[in-house]
Amino acid sequence: MNNGTPRMGTLAVWAGEEDPTSGAGTQVPIVRSVAFGYHDVSEWEAVGRGQTTGDIYSRNTNPTVRAFEQKIQSLENAEAATSFASGMAAISNTLSTFLTPGDRIVSTRDTYGGTNKLFLEFLPRQGVEVELCPTEDAAVETALTKECQVLYLETPTNPTLKVLDLTRLLKAGQKAGTLTIVDNTFATPINQQPLELGADLVVHSATKYLGGHADALGGAVCGAKDLVSRIYHYREITGAALDPTAAYLLLRGMKTLHLRIERQTESAMVIARHLSSNPAIAKVHYPGLEEDPGHLVAKRQMRGFGGIVSFELVGGTNAMRQFLPRLRYAHRAANLGSVETIAGPPSATSHVESTPEERLAAGIPEGLVRYSVGIEDTTDLMADLDQALAP
Numbered sequence: 190m191n192n193g194t195p196r197m198g199t200l201a202v203w204a205g206e207e208d209p210t211s212g213a214g215t216q217v218p219i220v221r222s223v224a225f226g227y228h229d230v231s232e233w234e235a236v237g238r239g240q241t242t243g244d245i246y247s248r249n250t251n252p253t254v255r256a257f258e259q260k261i262q263s264l265e266n267a268e269a270a271t272s273f274a275s276g277m278a279a280i281s282n283t284l285s286t287f288l289t290p291g292d293r294i295v296s297t298r299d300t301y302g303g304t305n306k307l308f309l310e311f312l313p314r315q316g317v318e319v320e321l322c323p324t325e326d327a328a329v330e331t332a333l334t335k336e337c338q339v340l341y342l343e344t345p346t347n348p349t350l351k352v353l354d355l356t357r358l359l360k361a362g363q364k365a366g367t368l369t370i371v372d373n374t375f376a377t378p379i380n381q382q383p384l385e386l387g388a389d390l391v392v393h394s395a396t397k398y399l400g401g402h403a404d405a406l407g408g409a410v411c412g413a414k415d416l417v418s419r420i421y422h423y424r425e426i427t428g429a430a431l432d433p434t435a436a437y438l439l440l441r442g443m444k445t446l447h448l449r450i451e452r453q454t455e456s457a458m459v460i461a462r463h464l465s466s467n468p469a470i471a472k473v474h475y476p477g478l479e480e481d482p483g484h485l486v487a488k489r490q491m492r493g494f495g496g497i498v499s500f501e502l503v504g505g506t507n508a509m510r511q512f513l514p515r516l517r518y519a520h521r522a523a524n525l526g527s528v529e530t531i532a533g534p535p536s537a538t539s540h541v542e543s544t545p546e547e548r549l550a551a552g553i554p555e556g557l558v559r560y561s562v563g564i565e566d567t568t569d570l571m572a573d574l575d576q577a578l579a580p
């Protein structure tokens with residue numbers, strides 16, 4: 190029985206667009222106007238001061254972009270959300286909002302390559318101390334015993350699909366009095382809701398699963414109103430605003446988010462099992478597999494294990510180079526989370542900007558294949574993998 194609170198599938202379709210005015214089109218329009226006009230200066234000023242709702246200038250707010258923000262806010266069950274031109278804009282603006290010279294951030298070695306670059310190159314340059322911990326032991330908790338302003342986590346990780354125990358680590362972050370941020374790009378709110386597990390903020394690359402069609406860049410941050418309004422204020426001045434046409438495409442994609450994620454999660458599980466029994470495969474990384482080190486934690490904190498499977502071939506990097514071009518139903522491209530299957534090695538995808546030494550330090554095998562399962566027929570994908578792996 191539904192007690193009146195809409196569930197994910199209903200929110201994916203309706204949130205942010207439930208109230209068109211009478212006689213208006215049923216779809217959120219793309220409002221391309223940069224500025225919004227006012228006849229009355231007092232009204233104009235009141236909107237500018239935030240006393241009346243409305244828009245002044247699209248670098249700050251825009252109706253199409255606001256609908257996207259409302260949808261992701263509802264899906265993450267957050268008090269507020271703001272949006273960005275890309276996932277990296279969301280992450281870098283969020284970190285810059287809260288970190289100043291002399292501050293310290295704790296994270297893990299194994300995060301998306303762009304985020305890892307922020308940690309290794311840009312934050313230290315801004316005078317922020319960065320401590321990157323291994324994920325397998327209690328290193329994060331130990332690192333939090335020293336004063337720290339931000340704890341930044343990503344789970345499951347890109348591209349090795351490590352699962353971090355969010356309940357445990359977020360509790361440690363709270364105890365240490367740090368702001369906690371979780372990148373939920375891989376899981377999406379359909380499979381995991383970090384705010385419910387105690388995170389202060391959730392960040393997204395909307396470019397991936399949220400949009401789901403590989404045709405729009407975007408990012409989002411969700412959390413409590415006071416935190417999000419500080420990030421929004423930083424973004425309205427620094428200017429990494431989401432474009433209204435991208436917002437429209439993301440909104441359209443998000444209406445099928447629940448269906449795509451359910452299908453991709455189901456397929457990924459079958460494919461992970463199938464690959465595990467292929468003699469050409471040395472190791473499969475997928476939290477849905479019972480033997481995966483992250484399985485039990487994933488089972489506790491995720492509703493589904495997600496649509497990405499990573500694997501290593503027996504023949505290592507050379508075998509990977511021969512295997513990828515043989516795939517018929519996969520884009521060989523630096524992306525994930527789309528309706529089409531996408532495959533690639535970390536050196537050309539998640540960690541393209543990293544050096545081989547940095548990938549090694551993050552525990553990422555050079556020969557790894559990241560396989561983002563699309564919505565194609567699962568049997569066809571398995572047959573495709575089989576033929577591409579055949580000797």
Ligand SMILES: Cc1ncc(COP(=O)(O)O)c(C=O)c1O
Nearest residue numbers: 275276277301347374394396407
């Ligand atoms: C986990 C994760 N976070 C953030 C990003 C960055 O997103 P964008 O490419 O939209 O800037 C990516 C991109 O692949 C990602 O996989």
